[in-house]
Amino acid sequence: MSETRQSYAAALVDALHDGLRTDPRVSIIGGYVLGLGPQRTLTDRLKQDFPDRVFDPPTSEAGNAAVGVGAAMAGMRPFVDLGTGSFSYLAWSQITNEAAVAHYMTNGRLSAPVTFHLLHGVRGGGAAQHSQSPHAMLWNAPGLEIAAPSTAADVYGLIRTALASPNPTLVVSHAKLLGIETAVPERKSPIPFGRADIKRRGRDATVVATSLMVHYCLAAAEALSKEGIEVEVVDPRTLVPLDEKTILDSVSRTGRLVVVDECPLRGGIASEIAATVAERGFRYLKAPIVRVTRPDVPVPYSLPLENFITPDPEKIAAAVRCVLTAT
């Protein structure tokens, strides 16, 4: 079987194209789903093939999000691209206090199946305002499904599922993932939410990560393997719903947990996963849980500063060594 490889960006566009093709309720609000980088022209075929269903909206994140939410309430399946992650802050009320609560507040009589998408993360020179990852915060907004894919196959599968979901969904793509090529099956297919993917098997420690950090964890695992340390890399793929079982099972085998995330430490994704295991997997733990995250500082522009605060394979490997020696 010959392996095909595809960039994250290309797979993302495939998912949108197939979504538009198979469901007339799907449309796209957002003119630069892949940002302004080299991949951006990949979206041209969406506009070409579905000229009436792809919209360049004004720079009005709140309004654009609201249009998506309202259209979803009226039976459509809009995909609203919010651009750079932090621009979602301008649509915060629409995401958390309109879309996420509508189904509940109407006793299940109405739903708001909108999909939001954004480019998150420390992108290289983005500085404080263009490097954020809002999904840790959004994990505290019940009613929203959240996917953070790490590979071409995953972004395809999770976006297809998001578009088909009866619920409001957020899909976040790390800006640095767009150009990364990974193996894809001959026929890419939807991936159910709530199923973690063990990206690498290992017996010595469990490392949990999503999005770009999965790649950094795999690189760290590769390096550690040379030292005889076998790390298991668990990618939950969706935060909501969260596949607690796969995480806890892994920790039950390894007894040690490192959680990696690029969000700031306090109230971040790593903290939630650590707390969950501290509560529900406490008896498996042979050592303190270690979190590898961005420290609680805004993201600086200059490269050495940016690198200093961003998780990378070395920092992850060091954390793994630390949980293996600690008791």
Added chain:
Amino acid sequence: MSETRQSYAAALVDALHDGLRTDPRVSIIGGYVLGLGPQRTLTDRLKQDFPDRVFDPPTSEAGNAAVGVGAAMAGMRPFVDLGTGSFSYLAWSQITNEAAVAHYMTNGRLSAPVTFHLLHGVRGGGAAQHSQSPHAMLWNAPGLEIAAPSTAADVYGLIRTALASPNPTLVVSHAKLLGIETAVPERKSPIPFGRADIKRRGRDATVVATSLMVHYCLAAAEALSKEGIEVEVVDPRTLVPLDEKTILDSVSRTGRLVVVDECPLRGGIASEIAATVAERGFRYLKAPIVRVTRPDVPVPYSLPLENFITPDPEKIAAAVRCVLTAT
């Protein structure tokens, strides 16, 4: 020494009045700092005594917040009331991506000492959109100081400190705290940020909580005391900075931790405190950490539904019993 008691609302207004009196840079943007409830007329004396420094702004949370942030950058010390907690979502970009990052982004050359205030929490019949607690999310926004007072003395002291702080600060008041009376010293005074207050001493288990939940924990502790269980109630008072030491010291003595918070579970305050202790106080722990929070559901309107999902003294006591039996 005769003990004086004061309502949370009255102490809050005292803090604003003293702030306005002692610092000409202080002003108030927000017409209903105490909401629309019975306490609201307490703010009348602010407008009477400082007519040029108390503003009724339009219903424009983003704009109002931005005015506060910009004014702070230009040397003032505005106190911006955002109203019901969830209205802060409309000002999310101004809080997290303007105020919080300005000092860092200018290499410390400029600061934005604005104070934001809001009424958070499950207020009784507020339903999904008017019952939220945004400070768990905001804990993931580095650069923002966050205070969540629980008593009259604390809200006075923390608001005075917030107004004097060179940093952007968020002070959250639980809507149900406003009418609660507690002891206040004869001369109320500023309380430094980052100092937890042990609201009750106990040897058997540590319970960490802020804001209204402190009162519920104290009620639970009272009930448990009758069973011979002595709970230590630690109120961090500020999330940023967080007094990790007092929490860890307490856990080192009790070996058991229950974290209580009204925010939803995932990505909530309880999770962050649990993760911190799982990482830095692991060796003290004799049992799994237990979180008592609102489950991940929007807040429903009807009383029995609302009660079902909201932490209360009974649920807290049950969690304490649980950590005492578990190992």
Added chain:
Amino acid sequence: MTEGLADTLRWQCLEKMLLIRRFEETVVKLAGDGHFRGHYHLYIGQEGTGVPAITALAAKDHLATTHRNHGHILARGADPGAGLAEILGRATGLNGGRGGTIHLCEPTLGFLSTSGVVGGCISLAVGGGYACAQRRDGSVTMALFGDGALEEGVSFEALNIASLWHLPVIFLCENNSAGAMGMAKGGYPTLVHASTDLLLIPKSLGISSVRVDGVDVAAVHAAATQAIARCRSGQGPVFIEAMTPRWAGSNPLWPELATGITDLRMATGESGTDGPHKQWYENFDPVLRLARELAKGGAESVRRISALDEAARKRIADAADFALASPLPAPETALNHVFAQETPA
């Protein structure tokens, strides 16, 4: 007023307006008796706007409303029993007790989720219009919101999008600020706007805009009908500002029946209108105004008015009985409906 609005329509409007009025009066009573918690907003005084405007819509159309939704929900035909039950937080309520007064919603009648966030309604409604446009079935969406919504930036954004994309949205702004005390005077928050002519805002975005007397049922109906036709034909959104003088009871903080239980004999001449609210009874109460006009039809009309009112009172009394007799939701059901479970279509 008579001209323009067919007789049947006027009677139909009166019937709905009476139903709303009796509903709202009952809400005040239920609140006073401690049957529910939380603040609430009444539609008294604005029936002359919502009823004819909503009557002008078709079944396939969508609507969005706000914290002040009771009248809109009833005008569209929602069950008053389920409405009151919702306000009382009962399992039989429109929202199963999850929403309460601020969020009454009837999705089967085309309502989008009722947002209590100022600016929520108007911007969600543009999404409704987007859906209508995508479906190309000639349907439209009507947003019914207060003047205060124009203080929120998202409303401006939403107007811009609707105009840019020629979306079939009728923006019906119920400007009830005239006569309101306003925050500054210690009353309920109301318009804090530098604009002295709100229509300049939609006009600055190229939106066809018109102002009507919101107490004038025929004028509102005509404006709505024209706006809807324009939207259906793909000519883009329309903004209507309906001036609805503020009812005295909506100040101060919690509504109170400042003008008493509406006495239709004031419309038929059987009762006087003297006292501090004379102006209100004679000019601004839309129910009395329409009834007074219909009463001109003579004794038969007067009889018909009382019969309608009796029917409305009866329906609302039954609705209140239903609501009060309804069970509260089972506590553990609080965990349901966070997510929709349907298999994706």
Added chain:
Amino acid sequence: MTEGLADTLRWQCLEKMLLIRRFEETVVKLAGDGHFRGHYHLYIGQEGTGVPAITALAAKDHLATTHRNHGHILARGADPGAGLAEILGRATGLNGGRGGTIHLCEPTLGFLSTSGVVGGCISLAVGGGYACAQRRDGSVTMALFGDGALEEGVSFEALNIASLWHLPVIFLCENNSAGAMGMAKGGYPTLVHASTDLLLIPKSLGISSVRVDGVDVAAVHAAATQAIARCRSGQGPVFIEAMTPRWAGSNPLWPELATGITDLRMATGESGTDGPHKQWYENFDPVLRLARELAKGGAESVRRISALDEAARKRIADAADFALASPLPAPETALNHVFAQETPA
């Protein structure tokens, strides 16, 4: 153009405009040579607006700018070396390497934090105006922002607040959409607005509003001076829309020196203007336009122009040397300056 603007002022403007132009040309070169990462925005073509407007301010005044800030920072007198160093992420940069091109800021010259969030500048500036008003010292705040900012709702909110509270804010909108490709054509995002006359927006909020030719230094200076005077005297905000035709180099995604390194001999008649950018050279390049006019003064003026240019080139060459020679910040300093540490005053 000559009338209205004193000669010294015109020469002063040309000096600053040349400094900005040479700075921006150097930025493109540094980007091309891989000295910094991330996208960036140039002020080429808008010097005729920012320079005279900022020159009209006093030292005590505040300013706020956007992603397109280089020209504003330099016009106010910031050090070009520290500016380039910031763009290169050096420790000696205006922001110590923490901000980069989008956030250049010089607080000691009255700048509020430079926001790259569209709508950030205009709304923060209203806060600046609020501070000025509270201090009652006759100071004002000027916001310099793009036309795209009017797509954001917060801008509308901020305009409303400024108008309501009569705040001393000069809203200077640099409308550079004319000639821009726009998103729809695969270019950089630009104005997506239903409004065909942006001034109707501030006007709808009762704000005194005026449109000027942004390439006309004298016109901009006059409008700014008048607006500032109005603000200082407590008459409330003023909105100025300056039309600044888009420079060809700002399309496509990353700027490129489409019109070449500016050749001042085109202004003095020593060099021709033929080719695809003839229009630009002859009518729209504000530097050439002002130089051409000053050159009318004769040989002495022509000499003075070249001398100014030479000085500007030299200053910027030195600035680039300084920036390139500057150290990168020490990695561990990334943890500093999250919070201010001063003891409260």
